[in-house]
Amino acid sequence: MPRDKNKITIDLFRQLGWPNLRFTKKSVIIYKKGEKIPILLIEDNRCTLYFYWYDAIGNEFNLRGGINCIKFDNSIDLNGIININNREYRLLFLRLIKRILNLPREINTIEFTQNTNNININKRSKVLKISLENYKKIMNEASVINKRTKSQWGSYERYLINIALEKFTKRKIERKTLISPGDINFVIQRLNLSTKKKKPDFDKYVNKSDISSIEKLATVFIKYEMFDKNFLHKLNDYFIKENLKDIIGLGREILTLGSASMNTNKAKEVAFKVTGNRRRLKQLETLWQKYFEKYLLYLIFSYKGVFPKIKLTDIEGDKKYPDFIGINHYNGIDIIEIKTHLKNALVFDKSHKNFAFSSELSKAVIQTMNYMDAVIHTNFKHHDDKERITNSSHEENLNRPRGIIIISSYDKLVKSYQMENNRETIIRDFTKLRNSMHNIEILTFDEILNIAHDYIQNIVCEDDVL
Numbered sequence: 001m002p003r004d005k006n007k008i009t010i011d012l013f014r015q016l017g018w019p020n021l022r023f024t025k026k027s028v029i030i031y032k033k034g035e036k037i038p039i040l041l042i043e044d045n046r047c048t049l050y051f052y053w054y055d056a057i058g059n060e061f062n063l064r065g066g067i068n069c070i071k072f073d074n075s076i077d078l079n080g081i082i083n084i085n086n087r088e089y090r091l092l093f094l095r096l097i098k099r100i101l102n103l104p105r106e107i108n109t110i111e112f113t114q115n116t117n118n119i120n121i122n123k124r125s126k127v128l129k130i131s132l133e134n135y136k137k138i139m140n141e142a143s144v145i146n147k148r149t150k151s152q153w154g155s156y157e158r159y160l161i162n163i164a165l166e167k168f169t170k171r172k173i174e175r176k177t178l179i180s181p182g183d184i185n186f187v188i189q190r191l192n193l194s195t196k197k198k199k200p201d202f203d204k205y206v207n208k209s210d211i212s213s214i215e216k217l218a219t220v221f222i223k224y225e226m227f228d229k230n231f232l233h234k235l236n237d238y239f240i241k242e243n244l245k246d247i248i249g250l251g252r253e254i255l256t257l258g259s260a261s262m263n264t265n266k267a268k269e270v271a272f273k274v275t276g277n278r279r280r281l282k283q284l285e286t287l288w289q290k291y292f293e294k295y296l297l298y299l300i301f302s303y304k305g306v307f308p309k310i311k312l313t314d315i316e317g318d319k320k321y322p323d324f325i326g327i328n329h330y331n332g333i334d335i336i337e338i339k340t341h342l343k344n345a346l347v348f349d350k351s352h353k354n355f356a357f358s359s360e361l362s363k364a365v366i367q368t369m370n371y372m373d374a375v376i377h378t379n380f381k382h383h384d385d386k387e388r389i390t391n392s393s394h395e396e397n398l399n400r401p402r403g404i405i406i407i408s409s410y411d412k413l414v415k416s417y418q419m420e421n422n423r424e425t426i427i428r429d430f431t432k433l434r435n436s437m438h439n440i441e442i443l444t445f446d447e448i449l450n451i452a453h454d455y456i457q458n459i460v461c462e463d464d465v466l
Contacts, residue, residue, distance in 0.1 A: 096142035311381035312374035368403035403440035
């Protein structure tokens with residue numbers, strides 16, 4: 001036989017132990033000095049419950065402020081909604097429920113309805129109408145909030161106490177992770193508010209210690225693959241783009257040097273940006289070598305490793321030093337030789353009315369071929385260098401090296417007075433000549449920078465990620 005809902009509801013209030021309470025089948029009444037004060041009334045299967053508090057010292061009964069009345073069907077069981085202890089009764093988590101629903105101060109009554117869809121707040125009648133189902137969902141959410149905030153506050157308090165403990169007693173406390181999934185989101189969302197648009201907006205809320213901790217956490221998250229792969233891809237693109245902008249800009253600064261002299265203030269400043277020290281470089285070619293030593297892996301994306309100044313020997317035993325040996329992603333070996341952007345790549349052949357390789361470029365071609373022969377014959381000065389190369393590549397690839405020569409720029413392909421009326425012919429002949437080379441690629445410095453620039457133009461960094 002089912003239990004009587006009325007009895008359950010009324011019996012809840014027997015736990016109060018208040019004096020002057022009277023219980024009937026359909027009410028709970030406070031009798032005091034002939035006055036009847038209703039706590040619970042049941043009429044036509046509809047219940048009305050008022051919230052009083054008892055002042056034991058003054059033996060007074062007082063109606064609570066704020067929400068002090070609920071109305072509900074007789075079929076509703078209040079267990080789990082009302083908490084009765086310490087000689088008082090309250091709606092559970094009411095403070096948080098009011099904040100979740102953003103209730104106006106005027107609301108003093110909750111009416112539980114059968115309509116499960118709408119939550120109706122009426123300031124004029126001072127009533128919140130809500131289904132018991134929705135109310136319980138909100139109450140459960142409030143319970144989670146209450147538990148997590150208490151836990152988090154206790155953890156934060158413990159953290160600050162441990163810092164003070166170490167400070168004053170020198171006693172080290174073992175650190176523990178006292179957070180739950182979702183806790184970090186609180187701080188992150190506050191920092192992600194749209195009101196923060198510039199660095200000073202963030203400086204108000206984070207210090208160096210915060211930044212250091214975030215950097216360490218991000219490093220660990222990347223290491224253990226905590227981030228979404230799509231995010232990491234976008235992050236990688238972002239930093240490639242930002243780094244390449246600076247690298248390309250620095251390369252273009254070197255291109256503006258109109259003299260091979262490294263004694264000018266402009267040359268010294270550019271050299272300092274590349275090397276990071278004030279030690280004077282004697283040659284413009286050395287500046288380009290230093291630049292590519294730092295940034296070649298950014299500028300030419302096909303390389304997985306670059307080795308500068310590997311010592312080779314020829315048949316006569318003379319030492320040879322190619323500027324770089326690069327290992328591409330197909331494990332192929334490239335001999336990279338660098339001149340300067342001021343060196344002319346072509347000269348005009350008056351007898352044939354066309355352009356040919358300059359002596360500087362011809363020397364570079366022969367020089368590169370000799371380096372390639374030395375690699376094919378594994379004429380490494382030091383065995384360790386051969387090991388370094390073959391560890392990054394397959395040893396059989398030593399038999400098929402490729403040469404890359406970086407020289408000149410489109411404004412310096414020939415002597416300046418020859419450029420005026422012959423640009424199309426110059427570029428045509430330059431294209432034909434370098435396309436005719438077998439296993440040697442010739443690039444200009446500005447082409448290298450333009451390729452990198454075109455690459456970053458294709459990188460789209462989405463605003464919702466960065």
